[in-house]
Amino acid sequence: MNLALLFSGGKDSTYAGLLAKKHKHKISCLISIESENKDSFMFHTPSISQTKAQANSMNLPLISVKTHGKKELELIDLEKAIKKAKKKYKIKGVITGAVESIYQASRIQKICDKLKLECFNPLWQKDQIELLNDLIENKFEAIIIGVSAYPLDDSWLGRKIDKEFIKDISKLKEKYKINPAGEGGEFESFVLNCPLFKKPLKIQGSNTYGEKNSWRLEVNVK
Amino acid sequence: MEFVKPIEDILKNNKIKFKTLNYKKLNKNNLESSDKIIICGTSLADNDFLKKTNLKKFDFIKYTNKPILGICAGMHILSSIYGGKLKKQKQIGPTDIIFIEEFLSMEPNRKHQVYSLHGFYAENKKYFKTYSFNACPQAIKHNSKEIYGILFHPEVRNKKIVEEFLRIK
16 A cells, blocks of 8 residues: 655654555655754654654655644644655555554544544554664664653663663663653664664764753764 | 554453454454454445445344444444445544443442544434443444444453453353
8 A cells, every 4th residue: 555654754754664664665755843942742852853864865855844833723734744755656545653652643633534534553452662672673763853751861862773772761661650652752762773764874973962861862863 | 554553452462362354354254253243444444344245244143143243334334234224424534432320330429531433323222232432432332242332442441342342151
C-alpha cells in the first residue's frame, strides 16, 4: 500500500517506517510538523528542522508544515499536511510511531477516518524495553536530543541509544517510573542512521538549551 | 499487527501457548487443537471480514463450546454469526463505561475508562446479554455459552480482561 510516514526524526516514527517497509508497504513521502510550541503534547520538537536531511538520506520527499502548536488547532495543520500527501502522492494511508499515547493515536485515527485513509501503528502497545532492543538489533544509531523529566538532565543529551543506555534507563524505570522508551515525553531522540538511510548523517554543530530537568539539543546534521 | 501483537504479548506474559492465524486459514484441525479462541480487532477502514464468504469462516462458533473472546471486529463477528445486526456508531479514543454486573474481572457500578476504535456496533438481544452500554453495547456475553464480546480494545489499559478470559476453565 502507498503510505505517508508521519515523521518526527526520532526513533519511533523511523522504526515504524522500517516495519511498514518490511511488511511490503511503499513509503511515498514523509510528513513533518514543525511546531512553534516547544511543549506540544502532539508533536516532537527538538531538531525537527533536520528532518530535511533525514528525508534526503532516505531519498524520500518531505512535506513539512509549520504550526503555532496551539492545542487541538495544531491538528488542523496536521490534517492539511496529510491532505496534501493524499493529493500529491496518492497515499492510501499513514504510518505513525505511536506506542502508548492515546492522546496522539486517537487524534490521528480521527483525521485518517475523516480523510478515508488507513492508519498503521506498528509499534502500538509494544513493550518499551523490547522496542529499545529492536532498535539496536536493527542497527539504529539514535541519540537523545531532549529530556523533560526528573532525574534526566543535560548529561543525557547526545547519548546514544545502546545497551548501556537500556541498562541505565531500566534502573530509572524501577526507581522513578520513567518510561524506558520515553513514551511519557521523558525524552526525545534523533536518528542519525538506520537501514532506511542511504548514508549516515553526521553532526556538524549543536546548541543546548534548557535548565534543571528540561533540556533540548538542536543539532545541525549533514 | 497493532491489533494482534499486543494480544500475543499478553498471552506470552501469562505463559500461554498459542497460535496466531489469519481467519482465512482457519480449519477443523487448528480449531480442535485449541482450548480457547480470541478473535482480535482490525483497523477502522477494514471491513473485509463482514463479506458473506468471509463471515462463513466463523460458522464454527455456533458448533463449539470452547470459550471465545471477540474484540471489536471480533464482537461484530460473534453477533453476526448468531444473526445480529451491525449499526453505525463511531467512537474513537477514551470512553467511560460502567458494567451492570461483574464482567471478566471488571468491577460493576463504577466508571472504567476504555479505548474505543470502531465505526459500528453489534446488536443481538436474542442470544447475548449486554453487560455495559455507552451509546451502544460495549460488552456482551452469550446467554448459554462462554462467548464474550467487547467493543473496546482491552489490550489498551485493560489487559486484565484478557487475562481473566484466559483463566476460564
